[in-house]
Amino acid sequence: MKIFDTIAAISTPVGVGGIAIIRISGEDAEKCVSNIVFPKCGRAISCIETHKLVLSDIKRSSNKSLIDEALVAVMRAPHSYTGETVVEINCHGGYAVAEAVLEEVFKAGARQAEAGEFTRRAFMNGKTDLLRAEATIDLIHSNSELGRNNAANVLSGKLSQKVEKIREKAVSLAANLSAIADFPDEIDEIPEDELLSKVESISLDIDDLLDGFKKGKIMRDGIKTVIAGRPNVGKSSLLNALSRTERAIVTDIPGTTRDTVEEYISVNGIALRLIDTAGIRESRNSIEKIGIEKAKECIEDAQLCLFVIDASMGISDEDLDIFEYTKDKPIIVILNKTDKGMACDTAEVAEKLGMDSGEFVMTATPKDGKLLGIELLEEKISGKFMSGNVSKDDVFISNERQKDALIKASQIARNMKNCISNNLPNDVLYVDLEDLISALGEITGETVQDEIIDKVFERFCVGK
Numbered sequence: 001m002k003i004f005d006t007i008a009a010i011s012t013p014v015g016v017g018g019i020a021i022i023r024i025s026g027e028d029a030e031k032c033v034s035n036i037v038f039p040k041c042g043r044a045i046s047c048i049e050t051h052k053l054v055l056s057d058i059k060r061s062s063n064k065s066l067i068d069e070a071l072v073a074v075m076r077a078p079h080s081y082t083g084e085t086v087v088e089i090n091c092h093g094g095y096a097v098a099e100a101v102l103e104e105v106f107k108a109g110a111r112q113a114e115a116g117e118f119t120r121r122a123f124m125n126g127k128t129d130l131l132r133a134e135a136t137i138d139l140i141h142s143n144s145e146l147g148r149n150n151a152a153n154v155l156s157g158k159l160s161q162k163v164e165k166i167r168e169k170a171v172s173l174a175a176n177l178s179a180i181a182d183f184p185d186e187i188d189e190i191p192e193d194e195l196l197s198k199v200e201s202i203s204l205d206i207d208d209l210l211d212g213f214k215k216g217k218i219m220r221d222g223i224k225t226v227i228a229g230r231p232n233v234g235k236s237s238l239l240n241a242l243s244r245t246e247r248a249i250v251t252d253i254p255g256t257t258r259d260t261v262e263e264y265i266s267v268n269g270i271a272l273r274l275i276d277t278a279g280i281r282e283s284r285n286s287i288e289k290i291g292i293e294k295a296k297e298c299i300e301d302a303q304l305c306l307f308v309i310d311a312s313m314g315i316s317d318e319d320l321d322i323f324e325y326t327k328d329k330p331i332i333v334i335l336n337k338t339d340k341g342m343a344c345d346t347a348e349v350a351e352k353l354g355m356d357s358g359e360f361v362m363t364a365t366p367k368d369g370k371l372l373g374i375e376l377l378e379e380k381i382s383g384k385f386m387s388g389n390v391s392k393d394d395v396f397i398s399n400e401r402q403k404d405a406l407i408k409a410s411q412i413a414r415n416m417k418n419c420i421s422n423n424l425p426n427d428v429l430y431v432d433l434e435d436l437i438s439a440l441g442e443i444t445g446e447t448v449q450d451e452i453i454d455k456v457f458e459r460f461c462v463g464k
Helices: 029-033 095-107 117-124 130-141 145-155 158-182 192-211 213-221 235-243 286-301 317-326 346-353 374-385 400-421 426-444 450-458
Strands: 007-010 019-025 037-039 054-059 066-075 086-092 223-229 261-267 270-276 304-310 331-336 360-362
Touching: 007 095, 007 117, 019 029, 019 095, 019 117, 029 066, 029 086, 037 066, 066 095, 086 095, 117 130, 117 450, 130 145, 130 158, 130 400, 130 426, 130 450, 145 158, 145 213, 158 192, 158 426, 192 213, 192 400, 213 270, 213 374, 213 400, 223 235, 223 286, 223 317, 223 374, 235 261, 235 270, 235 304, 235 331, 235 374, 261 374, 270 374, 286 317, 304 317, 304 374, 317 346, 331 346, 331 374, 346 360, 360 374, 400 426, 400 450
Parallel strands: 223 270, 223 304, 304 331, 331 360
Antiparallel strands: 007 019, 019 086, 037 054, 054 066, 066 086, 261 270
């Protein structure tokens, strides 16, 4: 990546829409549009006030034929997203219009931006850190309220501030140890209990961030949830009820669902990738058998199983066989069709499954067709993965890169506590402190390797 080039890309999704935005960034951004953008006020683009939208004609540089009428903004360095001079052309949406404008910008000397290059330049120019850069892509792809809220909090710098506070504690302690080593006659040694307390404080702060990883990951990625059970126990009705749509076909004929049916839904702010599977049973039908195998594969990969039993029929040997596929997963048992009578009680089901009946949800479909018990089921789903209230101001780490760096820092902190307990020299402790500071720097990007930076920005689209 040539960091001094002027780059350009369409920053809005391809297709017909109200607006398409062409973003240009670099030292020659204004020069690249000077023969393309003609403000209707009559001034040259270089004379336009920074950060102001100006109605302009967009013309071809070769023959000055009109391409479009657009709103154009110049954001001069360093007060822009990338830290470089940025020009944004807000033209009418549509593939042909946006491509025509972009082609003229390329002819004027800009090159096509690489994936994530605008944000990467913002990172390199100190306009953002790696945590906030990752939050940018998480915010774009968020599909739940909790995921969006966490990404927004990280983007605002709340997580970076938490990491930086821990790092400041470590840097301060390292400075104290260094001063003691350099001026032993003037500065007293730190008492062992005080030294241990300082390291313990750093360790607890790191572990507190690590403890939030599970919640952060669920907020970002959601929960892969499989609805499993025998044919005709009400799995498709459950999918429709949870998604508030008629997504799956519902009939009284067993084996209607032959393939998986998927729907993304939000339950109490958590994203669920909800998968309705074929009823699992012995079958001679080759198509149904494929669906049953797919169902078993989905259960294997699931993070949560909603195991549906027809309460009006009781719990059968088939139910118990299916339960064997699900029992090693987080599971919620749903006793469905209770409006048709109960052929089994919860105590009997709990005994046969070896579970607490508190994990059961009773559902019924009265004459109006609305599935009762859905609200309780949603509460159980969110409670299983998001125990405790989550404040809108809470912020959590959410990906493996962040987690790995914190694990490394946590292990170093534990080593430091052992060093102090074993009365090892401060020189050994100082080396560990440097490693700890470096590990924390990996999270925000201050000490991260180029290979890791490359992987972070691989997830970005071209216009971001």
